[in-house]
Amino acid sequence: MERCVITGFGIVTYLGESLDTLWNTLCEKKGAFDPACGNHPVISGDRLNLPSFTAIPRKKRLYFDKQVVFTFLSAMKAIENAQIKEWLKNPDIKEKTGVVVGNKFAQVEFGIQQVVSMNETKSLNISPFTGIGYYFGGPAGEIASEFKTKGQNDVLVTGSSAGFDCVTTGYDSIRYGRNHVVLAGAGENILSGICDNILKHKLSSGQYLPYHKNRQGCFIASGGGIAVLESLSMAKERKAAIYAEIEAHHSLTAHSCLFEYNQDLTRYTEKAIRLCLEKSGITPQDIDMVIPNADGSKDGDHYELQAIKNVFQGQKNLIYTPKPNVGHTLSVSGIIDLFTAAMSLKHRTLPPLLYPIDCDEENTNSMFISEKMDKNIKRVLMLQRNIVGGRVGAMIVKEYSCEDH
């Protein structure tokens, strides 16, 4: 089976479109939500300043919901970052290039705008593009038709783990030989007044402090993210710069956790991690960093941490999450986590958590990465879980080495 490597990223957050800015923000312990200004747990799509917006074809701008804009711009940026645009014009390559994207809230804002239009004008002349814009699969088709890709597309609407699931599905399609290149990712437009009400039981009224004994929940944020996945043979052929290699993944469902988390979440998370390690043929000691889901919930963080502790047995300076810096970007968070993993491997650096962790469990504070550290990192484990429901996933990303087999 083909090996799958990461050769590009495009990410848009409240910080803008620069990958360097995002990475530096993480390393410098900067955050999205300034307590001095009063915490508000939402970064809506309106707050994203995107200079590249005008690069989107004008006609598409008329009907793109911001959710599509964020996904689409991320794809443009990822293609640029991977320096693969010219290669995608090759008929043999475009035939094996797929778009695998997802989201949680689809194009809610565009849909609401049409309802407003009907309500205000008392007319049924809504946008003729509503059918294109107001469904979950829109971004995949828009990206594919713009870049003329012809491989197998997929749209994962698995919820806040969708970006993560798109990466694993893209990885599988490369491993199974169905695609050579996959643009994998997600986009999310958080509509204030609606999305935050739907998720209010998960949002913090104070700070976003995952694992902290005073944690209350998370902040949510809009954004987009795409990773360029490639078969190793393709990446080698075009002499692409390789960020990292995806080594294994495994997903399970703690089905009893649909409405409320319980101890099964620990059991299934631990099993997903162990199966992932088994597929990689490695031990817990071979993992240098864990990027957990860390949504700041009382129960979710508790059960997730139990699973990590069970597997890693007090390993120090292990756990890091970028979520407090950029907010929980729901489906996009899997791509930001993947970017963090790839940059940590590339720079051989463990980024520091935004806030010091004062955990309510004994002997666990040392598991968290509180200060930036140089380390010869070889492998990162990522964990994802839906913000509700019991779906859990684990993925191992490793430093690319041409000597590995």
Next chain:
Amino acid sequence: MLYEKPRRVVITGLGVVSAQGIGVNTFWNNLVQGISRVGILTCLNLDYEKYTPYGAEIKNFCFLDHCPDAEKYIPYLDVGMQYGFVGAQEAYRDSQIAKDRDCIEEDRFGVYVGTTTGGILSAFPKSKEYVEGHDGSIFDDKMLYKYCPGLWAAQLAHYFKTGGPTKSFGISCSVSGEAIGNCYQDIKHGVVDIALCGGCDAPIILLNFLSFYLLGATSRWTGSPEGACRPFSKDRSGMVFGEGSAFFVLEDLELAKKRNARIYGEIVGFGATCDGYHMTAPSEDAEDYAKAIKIAMAEASLQPEDIDYISCHGTSTLLNDPAETLAIKKALGKHAYNTPIGSIKSMIGHTFGAATAMEMLTMVKVLQTQIAPPTINYAEKDESCDLDCVPNVARPIQCDCALKTSTGFGGANIALAVKRYEDD
């Protein structure tokens, strides 16, 4: 574990909820009789003369009649997912897995669900209330379960106590083919041993209808409503809406044999491509659609002469039907003219997220019964749709191997190949 040698994937359970009836037998018997369920969608309160709002609604559906033990889920289920529960439950029972759960590892039992519109039926009225002045608190956490499809697969996992991967898909109108195709691949490569997979949707809302109407995709037929959907006929003018669900139990052949399961057929090939051309219109040369069919056939080592029947997407739109016909001809060559094809949308409309699964279920019944259901309302030959669509009357055929073709917005093309099961 990942298996180096691909495994064989068989179908051992079927379930369906549609305007043709709830349950496979009713559905199939009504299809074979060529009964149309298309009527006027009075629920939309539209001017009939101007909008010709046609659709095939599921009448008098009562969720608890079919899932009496699932009352606690009702506040969390969009109607589309209520259809999904009932369809999945029939498939689950049909496969008789319950008695064999001891030999199935819980975390190797997956759920794969496709939906095009998600919980739009739940979200639209709330959106109207919000726009009319209610504050956002009318959106609560139950809307999360109803609207976001990610939790639809998780709801089935909870109900059936499955612990493997739960995946919800949403590519376009071919989405249940995407779910089935991904499930097939995961069983074939050893990610799971057994799974519930299929699709469901309840897409009949004003906003959705208007958008398709304004795109010019809905039927402008002015005769009796039953005749509004006319796939492959020269006088076709567009699609009509439908709703429902269809589900399968797919499993590794060795597991099916171990538990002496009834095997309806074997999935032997899956192909998926993208036109990379236009968001709503199919590519006129149909090259990439044909490629999807060729990929599915190649995976199954099938020659054109091996194909005995094709269950088509057949939307009855001006653009889809010729493109699909051309794709079949490019993939099958001259044999296309010897191959019966068909579109059940002529009777039950376009069920969006359920459509490909329902049409694949139909194909499985063709393999089982050796009868091809009719494409009704066929009146006049269109030179660009010149294949044998089994017009108007069902027909006995010899069928050992069949294809499901499907397409959708964004240029997504899908083909699935299914054979009658034969042991080595």
